[in-house]
């Protein structure tokens with residue numbers, strides 16, 4: 302999901318509204334809830350996966366959010382999922398994979414650059430006893446700000462100083478193209494500027510990766526273009542364990558797993574993203590493989606089952622062996 306001015310500005314009052322502020326003067330501000338570390342660890346063969354709750358951001362839900370669906374149908378889907386009709390709470394979950402002697406973080410969240418209610422990846426790592434300097438690899442799925450901003454702290458230093466940062470070649474080509482800063486439409490400019498700064502002087506050690514290749518032992522990058530030109534998903538395999546990291550193939554599953562034809566305004570090429578969504582949800586359902594979504598409710602992992610015209614995300618049972 303790209304973060305724009307409207308998202309950020311819209312967040313604070315909506316989060317407060319959601320906390321019931323006004324009714325109970327003593328109620329804790331909603332952003333304090335985001336300061337509690339959310340950490341969920343699961344085993345996948347020999348690999349250990351730690352889901353880190355980066356945070357939650359509220360977005361006004363109006364007719365512009367899903368341009369190709371009637372807003373009444375969207376509100377009905379929200380009601381079906383027991384969510385409010387006019388506000389979507391978008392969550393972010395980063396993943397730390399420990400496998401094959403590597404510590405690999407997949408996407409970074411915001412670190413200390415985001416709005417209130419975010420930044421939980423760093424709190425979660427600390428709570429899990431993981432020194433961020435011990436992370437040797439950071440893998441980026443794509444360059445939207447909610448995924449990439451956390452590569453650097455607000456003071457410009459590297460959040461993961463010893464990590465090699467792996468980025469998809471087509472994503473790099475799109476955002477870092479020489480003429481992009483001048484050519485980019487207005488709404489993409491903040492993203493272009495941020496990415497240019499992050500990977501500019503003093504930036505992380507970066508290596509591009511190609512699709513359909515193992516980028517670390519057991520971790521394969523797979524093409525998922527549409528959300529952005531280089532948007533990537535991953536298959537993690539260890540022994541009998543398999544996990545598909547679905548990145549932003551969908552935003553909130555109650556809307557887009559359930560209704561894969563619906564397109565969130567964040568998808569840069571809506572038709573291509575829709576085709577990608579169908580292909581990968583269908584594969585996940587057919588293979589009965591465990592999945593993880595960046596924007597699913599924490600701990601953002603489960604299985605995909607066919608249901609009606611679409612699919613359902615069936616969450617894992619907390620604490621059950623995998």
Ligand SMILES: [Zn+2]
Nearest residue numbers: 302445447549
């Ligand atoms: Zn996103």
